[in-house]
Amino acid sequence: MSQNEVEKSVPTLADVASLANVSTATVSRCLNSPDRVGKDTRERVMKAVNELGYAPNFGAQALAARQTNTIGAVIPTMENAVFARGLQAFQEELGRHGKTLLLASSAYDAELEEQQIRALVARGADALLLIGYDREPEIYRFLEKRGVPTLIAWSFNPAETRTAVGFDNRAAMRALARDVIAQGHRNIACITAPTRSNDRARGRVEGIRDAKVEAGQDPAEVMIVETPYGIGTGEEAFRQVMAQAPDTTAIMCVNDVLAVGALRAARALGLRVPEDISVTGFDDIEIAALADPELTTVHVPHREMGRRAAQRLIEVLQDNVMGQSKELPTEIRMRQSLGPARKA
């Protein structure tokens, strides 16, 4: 399995043991719990280890110790800055605790996600990070049966029982929608990513409806356009909204990327933002503040989420018990793309 011809040279525990003139058990202890070994023995062993350039065989270690020190994560895609950012923090925190990240992606496809989850478990992931709650119950059963602790991130829903480290998508969007309505908007459209098996997007859409209801308006008035993730698709969706519902005065997008697309389409159509139409995003990734006009959006602490998720998972591996769910706060970033509704 390698192009190395000197294969035989890879030293094993036994080699170290015989060089240091001790048993393999002692060498193993030296490496794993040095304090349980006498000082001079330890030094002798360590010297042998260095001399031989010994490093443990992963498979053997995993087999004997029944753990791999490896944690899996299945995300929709790294190309979404939101996940890239969160995962970066996640991985850094894992690294700090001697754990390694096994990464897979689902391209927002439920079936592919299931495959990837199974693949990571098969690769010996000690625990798993998954995005959002939506998932076939069968998968959760599988995970339970295999005894793989699983943490949900990017979502927090008090109504769900699984442990999560995330934020309340619905409440966050509701808060933003309140502000939109407060600016006099009534004809609101929503550009969303597909909501099927995506409780995050669905929650955000619901949040808008919630705010409508609170304001005594009919939630069914909200025009919903579903489209895949992307700037181009956001543009297209914007055109569609304006064609079908020209009265629309505010377009709330479930993420910044779609919103930036909307912004571009607005400009192309000769519409001023926010004078003619308001646009909002969600996530607060870099382009939100870079856009012109700057995008009003919901700030999500992605890095902190990743970091905390890692901590939870490390804890559960240590203490054998998963901590409580943790809700992280989001914040509305009021910028230029939201303004008062134009007069009818």
Added chain:
Amino acid sequence: MSQNEVEKSVPTLADVASLANVSTATVSRCLNSPDRVGKDTRERVMKAVNELGYAPNFGAQALAARQTNTIGAVIPTMENAVFARGLQAFQEELGRHGKTLLLASSAYDAELEEQQIRALVARGADALLLIGYDREPEIYRFLEKRGVPTLIAWSFNPAETRTAVGFDNRAAMRALARDVIAQGHRNIACITAPTRSNDRARGRVEGIRDAKVEAGQDPAEVMIVETPYGIGTGEEAFRQVMAQAPDTTAIMCVNDVLAVGALRAARALGLRVPEDISVTGFDDIEIAALADPELTTVHVPHREMGRRAAQRLIEVLQDNVMGQSKELPTEIRMRQSLGPARKA
């Protein structure tokens, strides 16, 4: 190592074997080379597998088969869209071939990178993807000794012997610099990421100098400002350039993020781009086309690079021999941020 109390229930090969009334060898063959087993036996075994919900134990498999089907990658950071994009394609291709990605990041720190490389090897990575050539020879020696095939990406340098799948950073930047010079620019500044142990950034800077030389100008005229990756740092570097060398008419940045920072600083300083000053980037990530003015930059086929890198690594694992290096072409994306030099 898990909160599961029904631990004993995880079935082994032997369980499947006895249920199906065959030997463990047959079960193993059913799973790994089904064609070497009779049809009805195979069906019986598969039925048992499903019935028990059997899945192989990773450690045991790795130990016995001497390979983990796991490929490691150490990148600077996922937060850089360039790597996120390339890695996404890399992971997808790996997945297509039944390999899993072990991911670590170095934060552009050589020492941390070394640690991560060792960690991934210790975690049983069958092969490794590394970014750029620059690295202590000791690390390469270690990798060789351990027999871990290693591929370099994001760089291609004909002068280097290691196998790489990447592009010629120096030539690409040289080409862009030629265009800049052709627009009458002579007082060129370069904002670069730290060049220490980063042959990509260094190559790009060299590329600018090359073009100066070709044009009969003094390469030492190029003002170089080194700064960490980031929009904010790009802004700051721009101010520094303008403060120290107000005659500068073109600022070439080694990546788009720094360039976007430069663009912002220019605007803040009341400088028009490209009338008062030209700015160029490198990578052609999303924000390049979104920036205002749109950024002239070098397009790099990140996805294809990731995909091809995966293929190379899969090949080497199969055939035991690493293919040739592959140079991918880059393209100049001429947009609005580069214009003729202003008159002195």
Added chain:
DNA sequence: TGATAAAATGTAAGCGCTTACATTGCCCTC
């Protein structure tokens, strides 16, 4: 100083799988 406890080390039994080699049974061929 001898009994007893504690620390250090060794012994050896797995962990669950792959695979070289051995065995069995069947189909051809002449």
Added chain:
DNA sequence: GAGGGCAATGTAAGCGCTTACATTTTATCA
């Protein structure tokens, strides 16, 4: 219908490590 060849299956020897338990050594204390 005996012998050869091949496909299907079984046997069992590891793979390199961890760890329960046994043994030996050293420290402690009356």
